[in-house]
Amino acid sequence: MKLVQLNYYIAVVQQGGFTKAAEELFVSQSALSKSVRALEKEFETELIHRSAKEFQLTAEGQLFYEYAQRILQYNQAQTQELYQRLHSDCGSLSLGLPPSAGTIYFFSQIYKFRECWPGIELKITDALTSKQIKEKMDVGELDLGVMIEPFLDDKYLSHRVYSSEAVLVVSKQHPLSDVKSIRIDKLAEESFLLVSSKYMFHDVVQEYFHRAGIKPRVAFESTQWDLLLEMVSDGQGVSILPKPIIDKCYNNRVHQIHLKEPAFPWALTLIYRKDKFVTRPMQHFLNICGKKL
Structure with missing residues (x-):
């Protein structure tokens, strides 16, 4: 079952048939019909009376309609919550920082970051060498890491900061x-x-x-x-x-x-994995260091 199938089914029910629903959704009637039949096959039940002269749901079809609405409402609410959390100034950021890098450059960036976004928990791992930071980033234990150049690894994006x-x-x-x-x-x-x-x-x-x-x-x-x-x-x-x-x-x-x-x-260069989603805290820190995303 896919969300688009639920959207199609709800539209068919609310429009009272396939013709008006197809016009509303800008899809063909055959596409809607195939989608509803796929749901009936998956749940092994008839949702719409095919023999009735006028559009009519079966008892199972009415129950399915109610649950489909709940599912889509829940999905919409969770999607909105996820978007808000991803774009809110909260959460956490884990940064791998070699001892000398903090003394040379990052002490001021850390201060600016904490001053601008006090709601974000900044976790600094600073008792590691660059090699150890790279190892922790490889297994996903750190969001951002500081390296010295040259740094060449196809799995990472890098931004020179100093x-x-x-x-x-x-x-x-x-x-x-x-x-x-x-x-x-x-x-x-x-x-x-x-x-x-x-x-x-x-x-x-x-x-x-x-x-x-x-x-x-x-x-x-x-x-x-x-x-x-x-x-x-x-x-x-x-x-x-x-x-x-x-x-x-x-x-x-x-x-x-x-x-x-x-x-x-x-x-000094700031690195992060190509396959890692760039969170808002990561964006903020990169921006502080001159990397606009």
Whole structure:
């Protein structure tokens, strides 16, 4: 049984026959007749007296008419409620946010979101790496996630929200502490302190080295950005890190050097699954971040 069949049946009953109902619905009489016969076959009962001179329902047809009205009324009410809920400023939004991304950019967007839509529950998962966020999004546990570029996955849509660069970071006492920019191939002998392979940024850095045609001397890896910067500040090695992190927390304690040939762009992107319905809370957050839907 389909809703359109119920609509057809109710129209036939209310118009007192197939002719007027067909005119009302802009369909053929044969289409209405086939639809009613399909209902009679499905429910194994006669709904309309075929032998009567004038249009007349059977007792079963009258009962079916009453229930068909209830079903359509219920469907209409539930559809309206669903539409209102989907377009209301309530509900929830789950966001996967790597620790550094909140410090660099999203702290202000979160504030704006909560100020504009206090009725929406914002659930932030911020103790995860980008790789872990991607895993949770793959199984539908998060609505939106923050990644660093490049991010390539055909199952996702992405929207860049913040652009900067990654820089070489050295101590104030390092021989390169007065250098403003440098080619990466000049650093083959340096001891690198890098972000752990648990982070997506690790893969981005390794790909950068690969494109530059050098194999770095990696002295230490860590999941803690602040630990790496403390070690750099202490002269234990050099590192490559996003410039906004240095600007925010360590600009006075270390020296930044722009990388060239090749340059090292760095950006944050907001992602969501192509097959996921974009809810109102998701739309609001994307709009806050400059993505108009």
